[in-house]
Amino acid sequence: MFPYTITDKEFRQLAAYIKANFGIYLKEEKKVLLVGRLSPVLQQLQIDTFSDYYDYLLSDKSGEALTTLINKISTNHTFFMREAGHFHFLKEKVFPTLLPSLPKKDLRIWSAGCSTGEEPYTLAMLIDEYLNHEKKLWDRKILATDISENALSIAKTGIYNKQAVASLPKNWRLTYLIQHNNEEFEVIDDIKREIVFRRFNLMRPVFPFKKKFHIIFCRNVMIYFDHQTKLALIDKFYHWLEPKGYLFMGHSESIDKEYQKFHYIIPSVYQKE
Known part of the structure; x- marks a missing residue:
């Protein structure tokens, strides 16, 4: 049956599942949109x-249905x-104070919701x-995670079109990219090796990391969550986050003032007390 329609009940069912x-x-x-x-x-x-699709989601034990849905x-x-x-704030304010405070010279960054990889490569x-x-x-160590397999597959290749790389500084384009033709550019292997890409669901009840991070980027992800989930x-x-670690959110995102744990630095940037 095509085109498809969805009833209010079916929408509520699927929305709750998602x-x-x-x-x-x-x-x-x-x-x-759905x-x-x-x-x-x-x-x-x-x-x-x-309704039949919802039943299919519930009955599928392979995980393929869930993966297709989120993609x-x-x-x-x-x-x-x-x-x-x-990125300017990192270079001018964060790195000059944070890096000298790391005696073991061990810098850990998490790009949570890395999408197609432009953020962690930057x-x-x-x-x-x-x-x-x-x-x-x-x-x-830069850990880059996303829930979408499709997005991660693009990120892992490190290949982008001319428009995608146009916003990079010219010296970065010359230093960190290989131009394959007039339209395709690939991130050099030295930069690729800096990043570990993993599929990861931020809704996991327990995060399985061995060490804490000094910097977490989670930008323009929580706009899709309700207040309690956020x-x-x-x-x-x-x-x-390590003590004095930084959380970077999207410019349209913020932490409520009554949430006392994080210290507000500048709009969309917070520091762990």
Whole structure:
């Protein structure tokens, strides 16, 4: 049956399932978007209704249905140097005070919700430029995670088109990218090796990390969560930051003033007390 329609009951059912599994809160006005993104899936599976699709999700034990669902509904819009003020703040304010305080020269950064990889690659380039000849003295780790396998597969290749890399500083484009043709650019292996890409669901009740992070980037992810889900995640970020560690959020995101654990630094940047 195509085109597909969704009843109010079916939408509430699917929206609750998506929120429970991924934390994404779909308001009523997202009904058309949900139908548009999932209709090709129903058609391919030869499923007639969203009720039948919901039953299919519940019955699938392979995990494939869940993976396809999140790949379809997640938004992976990002670009190099997005919200560039954060990277300038890192270079000018954070690194000069944070790095001298790390006696073991062990710097751990998490890009949570890394999408197609532009954010962690930008961070790796910034660190390479900042540390310069001292880089070999440092143990640098950038963990980049996302829930979308599709986004991560692009991130791992490190290949982007001309428009995607245009926002990078010219010297970075010359230093850190290989131009394959007029339209394709690939991140050099030295930068790729700085990053570990992993599929990760931020709704996991327990995070399995061995060490805490000095910096966490989670930008433009929590805009899809309701208030309680957002607070629970911020609590986890607080736990997994080292003392005096930094949390970077999207420019349209903030932590409520009554939440006393984080210290406000500048808009969308917070520090663990």
